Amino acid sequence: MNLTPDEIALAYDQASAYIFETRIAYGTALDLLQEEHWLSLGDPILDTALGGSGFMTRGITEIAGESAVGKTQLCLQLCLTVQLPHCMGGLDGSAVWLSTEGKFPYGRLESMINHFVSKHKETIPGLDASEIRDNIYFDSMADQETQLHIFNYQLPILIHDSHVYEESMERESSRQGEQAEDEETLRRPKKKPVKLIIIDSITNNFRSELIASTVADQTGHQAGNSGFRSSIFQRSADICEIGLRLRTLADQYGLAVICVNQVTDVFEPEFQHLVSGSSSGSHAEASTFHSLTDPMKLKKPALGLVWENTINARVILQRTRLPEYQEEETYNENRSNEPQRTLSVIFSPWAANTTSDDPEESGYCRYRIDETGVVGVPAIQ
Amino acid sequence: MVASRPSVTLRLSAGLRDKVIRSGYVTVADLRAVPLEDLASELKINEEQSRELAHHLYPASSQALEQEEKWTPITTSCVALDRLFGGGQGIPPGKITEVCGLPGSGKTQLGMQLCINSQIPCTVGGAGGNSIFIDTEGSFVAKRAAQIAAASSRNLDLLDKSTSPENRMTTDKLMQGIQYCRVHSPMELIAMVRMLDGIVQAHPKVVVMNQMSTKIESHNDQRMQQGSERAPGMVHPALGETWASVCTHRIRLYNHGNGQRSARLFKSPSIQEQCVKFQIVSGGISDVGNTLPQVVSIPGDEDGELGPDLEENIFHWEPTDLL
Numbered sequence: 001m002n003l004t005p006d007e008i009a010l011a012y013d014q015a016s017a018y019i020f021e022t023r024i025a026y027g028t029a030l031d032l033l034q035e036e037h038w039l040s041l042g043d044p045i046l047d048t049a050l051g052g053s054g055f056m057t058r059g060i061t062e063i064a065g066e067s068a069v070g071k072t073q074l075c076l077q078l079c080l081t082v083q084l085p086h087c088m089g090g091l092d093g094s095a096v097w098l099s100t101e102g103k104f105p106y107g108r109l110e111s112m113i114n115h116f117v118s119k120h121k122e123t124i125p126g127l128d129a130s131e132i133r134d135n136i137y138f139d140s141m142a143d144q145e146t147q148l149h150i151f152n153y154q155l156p157i158l159i160h161d162s163h164v165y166e167e168s169m170e171r172e173s174s175r176q177g178e179q180a181e182d183e184e185t186l187r188r189p190k191k192k193p194v195k196l197i198i199i200d201s202i203t204n205n206f207r208s209e210l211i212a213s214t215v216a217d218q219t220g221h222q223a224g225n226s227g228f229r230s231s232i233f234q235r236s237a238d239i240c241e242i243g244l245r246l247r248t249l250a251d252q253y254g255l256a257v258i259c260v261n262q263v264t265d266v267f268e269p270e271f272q273h274l275v276s277g278s279s280s281g282s283h284a285e286a287s288t289f290h291s292l293t294d295p296m297k298l299k300k301p302a303l304g305l306v307w308e309n310t311i312n313a314r315v316i317l318q319r320t321r322l323p324e325y326q327e328e329e330t331y332n333e334n335r336s337n338e339p340q341r342t343l344s345v346i347f348s349p350w351a352a353n354t355t356s357d358d359p360e361e362s363g364y365c366r367y368r369i370d371e372t373g374v375v376g377v378p379a380i381q
Numbered sequence: 382m383v384a385s386r387p388s389v390t391l392r393l394s395a396g397l398r399d400k401v402i403r404s405g406y407v408t409v410a411d412l413r414a415v416p417l418e419d420l421a422s423e424l425k426i427n428e429e430q431s432r433e434l435a436h437h438l439y440p441a442s443s444q445a446l447e448q449e450e451k452w453t454p455i456t457t458s459c460v461a462l463d464r465l466f467g468g469g470q471g472i473p474p475g476k477i478t479e480v481c482g483l484p485g486s487g488k489t490q491l492g493m494q495l496c497i498n499s500q501i502p503c504t505v506g507g508a509g510g511n512s513i514f515i516d517t518e519g520s521f522v523a524k525r526a527a528q529i530a531a532a533s534s535r536n537l538d539l540l541d542k543s544t545s546p547e548n549r550m551t552t553d554k555l556m557q558g559i560q561y562c563r564v565h566s567p568m569e570l571i572a573m574v575r576m577l578d579g580i581v582q583a584h585p586k587v588v589v590m591n592q593m594s595t596k597i598e599s600h601n602d603q604r605m606q607q608g609s610e611r612a613p614g615m616v617h618p619a620l621g622e623t624w625a626s627v628c629t630h631r632i633r634l635y636n637h638g639n640g641q642r643s644a645r646l647f648k649s650p651s652i653q654e655q656c657v658k659f660q661i662v663s664g665g666i667s668d669v670g671n672t673l674p675q676v677v678s679i680p681g682d683e684d685g686e687l688g689p690d691l692e693e694n695i696f697h698w699e700p701t702d703l704l
Contacts, residue, residue, distance in 0.1 A: 012575065019572035029496075029514070029559035033523035051525075059519040248565050251519050308484045312520050347485025347636075350522040352663065 025251075039196065039256045040089025041074070042081040045376025047089070049343055049365035050315070051351030054081075054089060057195070057256045059312035060246055061348075062202075064261040064301035069317040070341060070369050071260045075198045076109055077373040078258060079136050080116045082196040088123070091256070093195025094135035094162065098150060100204035104138045115372040135192050144205045144238070151245045155197070159253055163193045194255065197246065201260040203302045206235055236306045243310030259311065266298035289318055313348030317341065341367050388412055391437045400424045401434075412438055453508040455499045457491065458533075458666045459659040462644055465632060467651030471498070473630070474508070479648075482634035487642055487661050489520045491634070494665045496526070497533050500558045502550065505541050513560040513580065515573055521561060530555035532664030 003011070020026070038053035047054045055061050055078070063071050079097065084090025097104060113129050120127055137158065141147040250257045266288050288300040301307075301314065308314070319341040345351045345363035352363040366377040386409045388401055404424055406412045412420065417438075421431040456471035457463055463471045472478050472495060480488050496514050501507020514521055530552045537550050560580065564570045631648040645656045658669045 016572035016575035019569055020576045023569055024562050024564055024573055026560070026562040028557045029521075029523050029526050029561050030553055030556040032521070032561050033527055033556060036523045038524075053524070056522060244565075247519055251563055251565070305483070311484070312518065314485070349489045349520040350525040352661075 035254075037086065037091055037254060038089065039078060039091055040081050040084070041374065042077060042084070042089070043367075043374065043376045045365050045378060046343065046367060046374065049351075049363060049376070050345060051348070051363070055256050055258065056313065056348070056350055057091065057254050058251050059349075060243065060250065060257045060259060060310065061313045061315060062259050062261050062301065062307075062311045063315050063317060064263060065317035066263050066299060066319075069319045070367075070374060071317055072105060072200060073108075073369050074317070074374050075200055075258060075260060076105065076112055078196060078198065078256075079109070080112060080132065080373075082256070083132060083135055083192065084120070085124070088120075091195035091254075092192060094137065094192040095196040095198060096137045096139070096155065096158065096194055098147075098155075098197065098199045099138065099140045100142070100147070100199075101201055103140070109133075109136070111371060112373050119372070137194070141205065147205050147242075148238070151242055155245075156249060159194045159249060159255070162191060163253055165191055166193045194253070197249070197255055197257045199257075199259045201262055202242075202307075203260075203262040206239070206303065207262070239303060239306050239310060243307070247310075261301045261303065261307075263299040264302040266300050289316060313350070314346040315348075316344050316346055318344070341369070343367055385410055393433065393437060394430075397426060397430050397433060400426060409438065453503070453506070455495055455508055456501070457659075458494055458498060459668050461657035461668055462659050462666070465644065465646040465649070465652060465655065465657060466630060467649065476629040478630040478632070479628040480632055480634060483636070486634035486636045487659075487666070488634060489518075490525075490661050491666060493521065493526045493529055496559045497530050497555050497665070500550065500555055501533075501537065502541075502548075505537065511558040511560065513562070513577070515570070516561065516563045517565075517570060519563065521563075523556070523561075526559065527552055527556055528663060529665040 037057050038055065039057060040047050040054040041050070063074060065071050075097075079095040081089065082091050082093055082095050085092050113132050116132070117127055117129050139150060139154070141150055246257050246259075249255060288298045301316070319339045343365055348363075365379065367374055368377055369375070388406050388409055388411070389398070391398070391401075391409065393401065401412070401424065412434075415423070417431065417435055420434070426434070452474040454463075454466065454468060454471040454473050463469055466473050466478075480491055482488050492514065496512040499508050499510050499512045501509065503509040534550055534552050534555060562573060564573050628648070629650060630646070633645045633647060635643050635645070637643065641658065642660055643656055643658045645654070646652060647654055660667055660669050
């Protein structure tokens with residue numbers, strides 16, 4: 001093809017214009033403000049800590065913490081609150097639960113559903129336990145291959161279908177008018193569009209398979225190290241791909257994406273121990289926290305900087321080992337042997353992090369877990 | 382100095398040079414002291430000659446300087462941060478500024494703040510423009526932007542009480558002045574940047590400040606394709622040397638925890654490398670110890686230098702985050 005520079009420029013411009021019109025969402029920030037939705041945790045104290053309205057949609061939020069801090073509990077709770085109507089802080093949608101860590105906690109969900117139904121029975125008359133159950137999709141991702149397949153094919157289709165389904169339902173009901181709701185539509189459980197994706201946990205497959213590949217590499221003498229390197233690069237590429245998929249989905253359908261992350265040890269240079277605690281020099285410190293089992297150990301969320309750049313916000317859950325590490329007064333305040341649990345926002349584009357003095361915008365709160373779910377504990381004055 | 386240069390040395394045509402010297406203008410400074418029109422009538426020169434004289438008296442570089450002075454820098458609402466850029470008034474227009482930093486260091490917050498600050502009306506010393514935020518990450522949260530806009534709006538009201546109600550910069554107006562677009566892939570980003578020309582022409586006073594934000598965020602875009610590419614033990618801004626030579630200013634943000642944040646300038650044509658503190662509060666970015674963000678900054682009232690202990694720690698990073 002013999003194209004003149006002018007023709008090339010024209011083709012380039014046309015292509016850009018086409019992409020701009022068909023693919024790129026463009027508008028003023030004011031429009032955006034009106035379309036922005038938030039996913040409440042169903043508890044005012046927790047919501048306040050997260051900047052007032054809960055988790056953001058259209059982005060990825062990470063919940064990190066050691067085992068047994070309540071990550072899964074918090075996610076279960078979100079599966080319920082997402083089904084609330086918009087006026088109550090929900091998204092009037094359903095949830096997808098993708099698990100890499102064994103079975104879905106059905107038993108726990110069941111008890112939470114019961115409490116949830118009895119709590120909201122009066123405000124939402126049509127609330128029904130079986131309907132809530134139907135609006136939580138579960139799939140397990142046993143290995144990375146399954147995981148990629150789910151992210152690339154199954155998840156987008158499920159989400160797309162659920163949104164299309166809702167639109168068709170709306171059209172149908174408007175066409176039929178009010179009186180003609182036939183029995184079949186009534187009997188069909190009401191399926192809501194997917195508004196929440198929970199991945200519990202994002203870390204597991206990456207961790208287990210990274211180790212597997214390094215062990216295999218050690219059979220060759222020097223290949224071991226380079227094999228590890230290349231698997232690290234492969235992992236980074238996979239993390240980025242998953243992040244991109246999730247973000248695109250989240251933006252397209254206005255989803256909240258919650259990824260549970262595990263933690264890893266932090267190895268500090270020796271001298272920093274001597275400075276004891278106050279040595280918060282590099283940013284690395286921002287995400288680190290003290291371990292539950294050994295307060296001298298520092299932990300931070302796993303998967304490193306690549307993942308950190310992929311997520312939009314990070315929330316860390318912690319709990320202390322009680323009672324021997326607790327101060328006298330707070331112990332009385334707590335009046336039980338319950339461990340003290342805290343939720344802190346490490347970074348997010350919408351909520352303050354843990355540094356502010358004002359409790360209204362501290363990005364920090366205490367919580368406890370009871371039979372109803374995760375409940376915020378008011379700050380001690 | 383150029384100004385004291387003898388006027389004989391100007392490369393004027395013979396006739397013109399004769400007239401200039403005979404009229405007693407010894408140095409270039411003397412010539413420049415007189416407006417061009419007066420000079421032309423005094424020397425009795427024709428139009429062509431006066432143009433020639435102007436060309437030599439006011440070379441292109443000084444015209445560029447004049448233009449640069451005409452464009453208002455965009456304040457970051459933090460005096461210390463503003464001082465990192467030549468002139469001390471904020472992000473310089475007509476140039477590309479890169480802001481980089483680890484997650485949570487405040488890049489997005491700075492972007493949002495600048496989007497709003499670019500709309501400060503000319504009457505109070507702002508640029509009086511609009512802004513475009515190109516979002517590659519989905520990190521632009523309108524609720525947060527509205528919060529900053531509300532704070533700025535209140536500050537502007539305090540600053541300029543004389544404005545009539547319809548000229549007030551309300552939160553809604555400030556939010557409307559931000560054009561937002563979300564791009565998902567490098568291809569879309571390229572298309573978007575190509576479209577900017579047209580968008581800027583459609584909005585005559587747009588200040589495309591998110592040239593900057595775009596680019597930071599485009600970091601992450603590239604990262605997606607390349608995986609991480611950093612030297613062990615240190616964090617580098619992504620995109621490598623090619624990009625490093627594209628931008629005029631580069632600053633890097635740090636979050637030291639406990640609300641301590643700092644910014645380090647590490648590439649600038651005019652100011653030496655240095656480090657300043659800033660903070661992010663509910664109303665946006667501000668100086669340390671100042672709870673209200675300052676809309677128009679008054680340079681030179683606070684010392685924002687970091688202590689040596691903080692500076693030392695800045696480039697340390699453990700390689701363990703790979704695992």
